[in-house]
Amino acid sequence: MKKRKILYFLLAFSIAAFCALYVLLGFYYTDSFTYGIWINKVYCTGKNADEANLELKNHSFFNGLVVTAAGGHSYFVDSNMVDFNVDYRDELQQMIDKQNPFAWGLNFLKSRDREIVGNPTFNEEKLRYLVQSWDIFNIEKKDLYELKKNDEGYYLVENTEKTANFDKFYENIKAALYNKQYTLDLSDDSMYDSAAATEDDLNLYSLYEKIDELQNLKAAIKIGDVRISAKPSAVSQWMVTIDELTRAQIEAESQDNPGKGLFLAGDKVTTFPEKYKVEENFVTDENGNILLSCSKIHDFIEKNLSYVDTNSCIERFQKDGKGLIFVSGNKDGKLYDIDKEYESFIESVTGAGPAETEVDLPGKSFVIEGKELGKEYILVDMGNQHLSYYKNGKIKIEYDIVTGNTGLGRGTPVGLFHVYNKRYHTILRGVDYASYVNYWLGVNKGIGIHDATWRSQFGGEIYKHSGSHGCINSPLEFMQKLYESVEVGVPVLLYY
Template structure:
């Protein structure tokens, strides 16, 4: 009995299942038959819902929608505008395409349509007059260029010391992208859409760069990296800090949204550093070895920034966004940054005193006289602050008309340098005024050797003039030079030179013992004095001869102009006797002697004539 009961339950289950199947089959076949004349679930044609509709119903629906059709255009700015279908000659166009859509669908696959949509686009359901549409579009307010707002690209903000740079978002505009607008509008009309939002259809000209553009993001990152650099320059007792506040003024953005770092601004900044911290060529104050403070002007010694190299190095630091402390790139360095740039090791060269001092680490190593460039020939040693180029043994110095070998050569200003001068017997004083070098500092051999052994390349050389610091030797030489010139100006000695010779003697006698030794032409003075004595003696003898001869001269002058007769014979004989008694020197003074001889000839002639009578 139990077995029979169980079998009947199974049969009942089969009956129920079969019934359900048959019902579902009937439903399935019923819908399949339905969809042979109706569109499947989820079907839209040109945006119009066609699900469960026949082609004729769709045509009727489209005709109804076209009749009184309008489309509202919603712009981003301003009021909505309406285009009416009648203004563009909107009309339906049915060419069997709707029937074709129906025939192309598989009615037996209707269950699948429950889970997916079928969108169909047909070209010939609706038509309009293109020229009429173009005319309507031109009359729309949203097409008025005067009311359009240009889209603005995303940009980078001004620099903030707190936050650096950030991106300012783009701003959408209302300039119509006409081609896209027409395309979107045509599609909406063909699909009989009643509302179109222009922004949603991308009808506006878009900003070229937005806050999400890779170029903008990279630009902000680059500018923040540049402005984030912090360069601290070390100038010894001073520092200069370069940071974003200044760097930001050097950053610009080109048309391709790339950061540009101004080379010109960097070069100007470096030039400013050089102007402030370069000491090369600038006057220097020196507490001289003579107690007076002197200003050393000229020369090229000192700190000097290599502006080209530093500008390039700084540009690299900024581009990497580095934070560091460093010295600038130098073309030339000096001893010190504090107080003065020459420090406590230097050569002090006093051209006025013709004396130098060499200090090393503040201690005096050498002090010596020297002879500098010849003033009279225009070869004066230039004053200024210089750095020793190098030092060299056994150098032959060459120039126009000379080639001079020296043991120690230490140049510091072009061809000017320190060297030994073994051809000189004496140094210092004022030899440089007339007998100086071609511009170099001539030194005693041992002094030059000491300097060479202790000095190094780069050592500051401070050359200056200090009126009033002349040496005693120079003063003696100057005084002697006056006397020397007086003696040299005497020229040919005559009795008229007596006063000049006496003055030269008095000037010479006024010199002290040391100065007299520098009068190189003293022998000329002695010879002039001897000549004066000789001339004076000759003048005295001449005067005596003239006095002796004068009575005879006067007597002879009595004969002049008279007619000579025999009565004058005794007078003439007496004059002859007086003349014969004269000395040779006196006879030479009788310049009218010919009158006497003529008178004697006349007397002799008269005596002969008388004898003939």
């Protein structure tokens, strides 16, 4: 009985002692964290807000922020460079104030781990300076428009590159630091600005509109089935630029080129204006009309019309075996009047004439398909007084000749004919002559190709004052070769 009382006493004493100890610890935890409290991996039991704050600061690790921009650019914001610091005291004190110090025993039954952000602080001006040093903000800004030129003429390029918006970058980086982020992706388009049009950009665009209108002017010349029109690449060459200013100012008029010393300005032809302006690289009149060189326009017309010159047509045919061959009916071999066609073209450009004009070919002119010559033919170039014999695309015989006397109106007629007969040792008879020849190839009625042993010279301009009665006079040695090579039926093209 006595032992049982002792046991009850000890049990009561132990319970009382435990309760007293529990209450005492509750009073102890009144201004500090209770049993089993971990905050940000730091054991804080028994520590007040100041002590726990110091401990968390010592264990806190945030070295900075990695920012990624478009194009793979990245930048590291070093926390030390902006005096970055984190204070946890306010949150810690709030946690202590909200806890029940006498319920600390419950911590044996549940986890008391906590994660808190704290109150980050840093020098925002230093951050601004640091972000400004990022090279993506030091890129030289380009103009919205750039005028360029290639083989096809002038064209305008719009700058589509976007530049990083500093204010947007700064605000996002600042917010990320306050949230203690380790990485930040700012590659989205919303963080970038498109180039804005400046006054210079608008002026350049206005100039290009004038350039583009000129480059697409509607003016053309048609000769046969060939149409000659000014493409942008050609018109761009006519525009007077600052590099040509001095030459244009002193350009003198010339009979060889009626466009010399003249310029197109809008719908007018004028000499170089006393009052002019320079827009970008282009010379304009006082009204802003870009000057076009009339001499270059004349050169353009002459060059392109030469495309249909008989020899040019023949060369193309001999190269690819097809194409038209234009032949002039004039004794001078001209298919067109270059100065007349130039004037017509200028009228088309200024609107004073139709947009397209057609060349009137001289009388007796004609056009043939190159394939009508076939693989074997004779060319008689009377303008150059030269005969050429071709077979299978290769020249076999060529030599100088003398054709009909144009001074006496006996010029050899143009046309596409065929060798219709061959005679050996024959006499050619006319009203006032009888001439013996060794070799004769009949071409057109009484006109043929034959030797002329009475001549010692051939070629040049002999035909203009001492030419034949219409036949094609040839040196004996060459005529013999031609006679032996050519059969009846071979085409013969006579042209000036």
